[in-house]
Structure formats: C-alpha cells, structure tokens
Amino acid sequence: MKDVATAAGVALKTVSRVVNGEPGVHPATAERVRAAIDRLGYRRNESARVLRRGRTATIGLVIEDVADPFYAGLSRAVEDVAIAHDCLLLSGSSGEEAGRERELVETFCARRVDGIVVVPAGADHGYLRPELEAGTKVVFADRPPGAGLDADTVLADNAGGAGRAVRHLLGQGHERVAFVGDAPAIYTAAERHRGYRDALGDRYDPRLVAMRPPAEEAMRADLERMFALDRPPTAIFTGNGRCTVTALRALAGRKVALVGFDDFELADLLRPGVTVVAQDPARMGRVAAELLFRRLCGDEGPPEHIRLPVRLIPRGSGELAP
Amino acid sequence: MKDVATAAGVALKTVSRVVNGEPGVHPATAERVRAAIDRLGYRRNESARVLRRGRTATIGLVIEDVADPFYAGLSRAVEDVAIAHDCLLLSGSSGEEAGRERELVETFCARRVDGIVVVPAGADHGYLRPELEAGTKVVFADRPPGAGLDADTVLADNAGGAGRAVRHLLGQGHERVAFVGDAPAIYTAAERHRGYRDALGDRYDPRLVAMRPPAEEAMRADLERMFALDRPPTAIFTGNGRCTVTALRALAGRKVALVGFDDFELADLLRPGVTVVAQDPARMGRVAAELLFRRLCGDEGPPEHIRLPVRLIPRGSGELAP
C-alpha cells in the first residue's frame, strides 16, 4: 500500500480511502491511485485490516465429516449464507472426536472468527465459556451442547421422526420392529432410539436393538442374531443415512420392511424404493447460519432452540407387509 | 497479551516466549505466565501473528460444489492433508461460475493464504499471474488452467477412462453407444467425449451425443430422440456421476446397457448394479494438496502434470447384451 502511495504520488491514507471506496477523494486522484494499484498488482492485506478493525468477516464450521452427504449439504448451505453476508467460511471435520472438535473450535477462535456453527462431537463444552464471554457467537446444529450450557441450537425432530417411522411400520401390521442405529453416545442416535422405544410401548424388546458405528460385518452379525430369535423382526428402522445404506448391504436382498432416518440420493431408484424419514440438511445449515448472523448483527435475545420438522417419504420398502 | 504480562508481572515479550514455547524462560516464570493466561482466558490473536510473520498457515480450496459427493470427497482429503501440516482450510464453491471462482481466489489471496487448490470453473486464469508472482502457490485439480498458464495440475485420465468404458461396451457386442455428458465447456466433459469419440472411430455418430448440464426432463427428451432413431443406441456411456444418476432416472427402467464415469454410493445395490469407470476423489485431493505443500516447503521444480488412473468396475449394467 505504501508502494502504491509512492507510485501514485499520494499519501498512504488516500490509497486506503480509494481501496475502501470512502468518499472525499477527487476522481482524478482516485483514478491515478487505481492505475498504480493495477500496475503494481496490489491487493489489500486482510490480516492487517482484521487486526485494525477487529472483525474478520469469517465464520467457522465444525462438522463431523464433509464427505458425508448430510454434512456436505449442510456445509454448502452455511457457505451460501456466509457468502451472502460477505463472509468466508473456515471449515473442519471433527471425525466424531471430541478432542478434534475442541481443537478446531479453539483454532477458529484464535483466528478470531466472528462466529461458529458447531455440530458437536463431544459432550462437554465448558471450554467454550471464555470464548462466549469474549463475544464469539456460537450456534449448535444437529446436536445440542453438553449439559450446563444454554446456547442457540438447531435440531431436527429426531424423536418425533423416529416415532413417525415406527408408527408407519406398525400401521402396516408389523409387530416386531428392529432398530439399527449408530453409537448410543451420539445424541441423534439416542434421541431416535428414544422415539422408537416410546412409539413401541409394550412391544419394545431390547433384543431387537443394535446400536454401534455402522460397519457391514458387525451389522450383518447383529441382524443375523435378530433373525434367529423366536419371533424375528419383520421390519427395521435404521437410525441414520449410513446405517440405512449399511443395512441394505447387510440384508443382501432379504425381504424385510425398512424405514430409514435421513433421505439419500437414489433411495427412489432401489427396488423397492426406500421409505425414509427425511430431514433437510440444507435447511438446517441455512437456519443455523442465519441465526448466527442475527447474533452477529447484535441480536441479544435469549438462546433459541429451533426444532426442524422431518417428513415421511413412502417409497415402497416401508410398505411391505409382515 | 499485555494484560497477561501485567498480571504475571513480566514483560510482554516473555509472555510471547511462553506462548510460543521458546527457550530461555525460567520454568517458574513460565508457570506464572501460564497461570495468568488461564486466569484471563487469553488466546493468541492469529491475525496479528500472521501480520507479523507473513505466513497464515491457511490454504484455500475452490471447488464446484461441496454438496457434490465427488468434491466432498476431494475436500475432505485436502482438509486432512492441511491438518497434517497444521494448516486450516478456507473453502468455497464456485457453482461452475468463472466470476465466482475468481472472486473466491482473489478473496483468498487478500487473506494471504499460503496456497490454493483450485478446481477451475473458468477458462482464463490470467488474473492469477500477479498472485503467482507474489509467491502464492496454486495447484489445479480435476481440470487444467486456461491456456497460457503452465502450473501444477492433477487430472484424472479422462479420455483414457472414457475409451476404456466405450471399448468395454463394444466388447459386449454393442454397435450403437450413446454419450450423455455435461456441458461441453467443462473440461472433463469435453475430454471424456473425446475419449468416447476416439474409441468409437467410424462408429461415431453425433446424433448419439447429448451434452448439457444434467436435468431430468431435458435428458429424457434427448434420450427419447435417440431411441426414436432408425438405429437407436443399445448402450449409453454417461459422462459423470450426476449424469449417470439423472440418466438412470430418465431411463426409468428401460433396458439399456450403461457405463458411467465416476463411482457413486449404492451403485452396487441397484439392479442391475451400475458398471462404472471410477476415479478416486480422495486421492486426487490428497495428491493435489501434497503437491501444494511440497511447493510451500520450497520445491521450485518445473510445474508437474499428474494424471491419475481410473479403473473399470463391472457390476452388471455394462455387461448387458445389445
């Protein structure tokens, strides 16, 4: 910038004014400055600007894994909202590890992001307290923060959606509905299990429940165990997109009714089409990011807890008779 | 930091030394400083650090759309490599618009990212020249830069893979193989078309070629037109993952052999399984990012042009007889 000023024969501050489109610069001068800028290939140093002004125009996003379609969709929506607010997005995948989540959040804070959207992997967010006090805005998406922290949260209607799925299967005449979900430590998995159990009431049988990170072999074993029971399941409710896909593989053509939580591409092209309880990851991302920007714009209201609806999409697999 | 120094009763610089783990600080002093840091919830301001040191420990990634599984996979791989080098990742989606690509790249440069991995949407990268001269390292992935710029590039073997797919279909006895690809302005689409045409030789018939952004209705019309020909296609080669999925929907059960470029989840669960020429997006991301970091570590060799192999995965749809 100094070089530009020298080249254009003006003061540093005048160049700054031109670069920032501030008023009060003679058009001819501005033109000379712009010419110098082009000639020298000058580009403003945002780090210095940030240092001076205190706002980074950057938000952070911590998700579980960008390569998961659910989070990819959420990610894209957050990005779009950020762009609309002239912000950039720093993102990182926690890989479902609390430590990694914390590292990411702390790194983002050290870079003075204006705010963060977090899909928490850990259960303790005490480490966030100093950040929150320092004014960093945080919105939790998909899962709530650990106990003792009341913050903005955007969740899907997990238990409700699970209940919906189970009642749909019961409505088809199924009496034995299994649940295949992710590790119980994961909030969404636990909530969906709760919704499943509540909807089943007396019919609930823990032998029909398998909860662990989805892996084909393990799931196949779980399913075999269930099918070997006296009264085997005639329907399965899977707890998230990856569980659904893994289950479809593990079932290998066995004819069972199935409803999955989370929609996924090609669910309609399989035979039978896969009935799902669909969330809208893009909407979740958008809502979370918009809430974050409202906070950044000075909204100081009490923490909001938004619950997004889910919807059942019948495609065939959930309508199979027992 | 000043506050910490005051609180600990030491000089600013001493705190800096503690924070950076520099030697030459008495253990007791260091402990006092750390206590003050904890007490005050101090966190180093990276912006100031960047300003002073000149390195941001951040790299940029410009892709077409994070929500596309191909780019999501690539993205995750780049992120992993960045993390391994203690770098953060700024990412943005160009949405296949040259202007947006340029904006993203320029914004990243203004933030002084150390380097950028770009999946170019535009064809003219003259705007990058000043950045390159300023020392910003750029690696192109999936598509090469526009003419006149020789830079590090990581590409898949597009034409070769397309030829492979077509020869596979010809080997099953097909004489009429159609190509359904993305817009011809997209490098990968054009290359795959080239491979397709070269492999067909005399059998090439432009009436069996449809190239445009994949949308179900338009593609259905294109396919109907082809099937209405005197000698309709008995096999289809689709030019990328989205085209494959769109084509599967547009075909709606019509029995035609099909090989798609790009693998996708569930391709094995459809009936028949979808035969594909698979690239490895994670590998592309990893290779590109590692090349970038080699450059950042001072490798000044001539630009590299890496071509990644693809592999044919037969699953049934490509093995249907005419």
Place this chain on the structure above:
DNA sequence: ACACGCCCTGACAGCGTTGTCCGCCCCCTT
C-alpha cells in the same frame, strides 16, 4: 477584498504480535 467554509489530502497513532538487540544478575572460574 476579506472572511468563512467546504472539499480534499496527509500526518500520526495504534491494532497485537514477534524479531532484534541490549542489559541485568548470578554463578563460575582464576
């Protein structure tokens, strides 16, 4: 013609950090 005011420009400080350099003090050696 003079005063006043407006428009434009520039000097300067400071954002929070780190690199350089200097000086103190203590301990060891002679």
Place this chain on the structure above:
DNA sequence: AAGGGGGCGGACAACGCTGTCAGGGCGTGT
C-alpha cells in the same frame, strides 16, 4: 575478590492497515 560468560528478562520497532484530526487550497457570499 574480580572478571567473564551464560541464562534470563525487557525495551523497541515493525508488520499493513484504518480512525482521528489537522491543514491547505479554492470557491462563495457579503
């Protein structure tokens, strides 16, 4: 006991930018 050296701590400037404030030149009104 005096001199030298090393280990430790501190003062200062600079990174590139922007906010504040002051000042110069020129037009306008009386």
